[in-house]
Amino acid sequence: MFTRAFSGLVYPQIWEDPVVDMAALALKADDHVVAIASGSCNVLSYLTAAPIRVSAVDLNGAHIALGRLKLAALGRMTDYSTFRRFFGAADRRENVAFYDGEIAPHLDAVSRGYWEGRGLGGRRRINLFANGFYRYGLLGRFIGTGHLLARLLGGNPRAMLAARDLAEQRQLYDRHLAPMFERRLVRWLVRQPASLYGLGIPPAQYKALAADGEDGILGALRLRLERLACGFDLKDNYFAQQAFGRRYGEGADAALPPYLQPQNFETVKARAGAVGYRQSAITAFLEDQPAKSCDAYVLLDAQDWMNDADLTALWSQITRTAKPGARVIFRTAADERLLPGRVPAAILDQWRYDEARSRDLCRQDRSAIYGGFHLYTLPGQAA
Structure with missing residues (x-):
């Protein structure tokens, strides 16, 4: 069931905070x-962050x-x-017309x-950008179902967006969201692993969270x-705005991912040619890369x-592919180290784990859905 659920579009928006990622990676030119x-x-x-080269890989074709x-x-928009x-509003018919006239002839x-x-x-799937793209995909539909369930049980997630400060966020959370966890139906649903597939939680992650x-x-x-709901100012947290409003905010001061912020448009457009995509498992992709190239x-x-063999x-x-000074970041559903005892010490001991920095960055992650953020560094200086 999980594999089938993940066969189409899952994440219209990724749920890891790129600001935290960039703080950990300390990216520099030509990385x-x-x-x-x-x-x-x-x-x-x-x-x-810098004029870098990015190899983006994913098993999911969508x-x-x-x-x-x-x-x-980015290549066609001026x-x-x-x-x-x-990509911000993602709910206008003009988007489909622009796709047909400008993007489609230049798309693979x-x-x-x-x-x-x-x-x-x-x-056609491109019509999603005329109807609120972020409401679709597995995660978008899961959030929509959560809104419907909350309203049926007397809550209203959208009410969170009316908060003017952290104190009001706490009050609205206590009124509209916290009581949901005491409802018998909700308690039963979260005990069913399949009910959380829309959050991207596979069976192994479910066990770790439990x-x-x-x-x-x-x-x-x-x-x-x-x-x-309560840990970050909602006005600055686009993850919360997607969760509670099912969209990004509007206006010049709206919270947006860095690539969608107006001051970054020209930079992202100029550097986008350094991004390449490949449908592949990440291990298989790395097998094709030269030694000390990343x-x-x-x-x-x-x-x-x-499983342990995959890790x-x-x-x-x-x-094999890491340059001296290379950085690895990842997240875990639970607050756990994950790798010790599962990856042979002969491999893992070559890396330095920064536990204090990892925990600090996890606390800063505005997506708020992971139990752990982890930073590993390969000692040495890049040439």
Whole structure:
């Protein structure tokens, strides 16, 4: 069921904070970054840090098509307002017309086939950008279902957006969201692993979350939602705005991912040619790379899904391809180290784990949904 659920578009927006990523990676000119693509918000946001080269890989063909759509759009768009309308608002008919007239002729055949193919409703997938793109995909629909369930049970997630400060955020959370966890239906639902597939939680992650705290999976989800709702100013947190409003904010001061911020448009556009996409597992991609050719690795939470043999194969290739001073970042659903005892010490001991820095960065992550953020560095100085 999980594999089937993940066969189409999953993440219209990636749920890892790129500001935290860039603080950990300390990117510099000419770095080669290998990153799991997902929704590509982070891949493009990294371009704001330095003129780097990014290899974006993903097993999911829909995510690759989304990334290539963004690159093709950047190549054809000459003004920020068009870019913001397409990938920020993502709910205007003009977006489809712009795709047909300007983007489609310059898009690769596979990606064009995806966007011009028909979805479950019988319409071309590119029409999602005329109807609120971020409400779709597995995650978008999951959030929409959560809103519906909350309203049926007397809550209103959208009410969170009326908060003027952190104190009001706490009051609205206590009124509209916290009581949901006491409802018998909600408690039953979160005990069903399949009900959380829309959050991108596979069975292995579900088990880790269930063991991460005294109140099991219910307690873990309650703490993550409370942190999202109360831990950061909602006006500055586009993750919370997507969770509670199902869209990005409007206006010149709206919170947006770095790649969508107006001051970064020209930089992202100029550097987008240094991003390449490949549909592949990250280990297989690294097997094709020369030794000591990569400076940074962004693994998202993919290792939560791997067994010991998969982890060992991945870290063998990371270690082979890493330059001295290379950085690896990833997240875990639970507050756990994950790798010790599962990856052979002969490999892992070559890397330095910065526990204090990792915990500090985890606290700064505005997406608020992970239990751990992890930073590993290969000692030495790059040539």
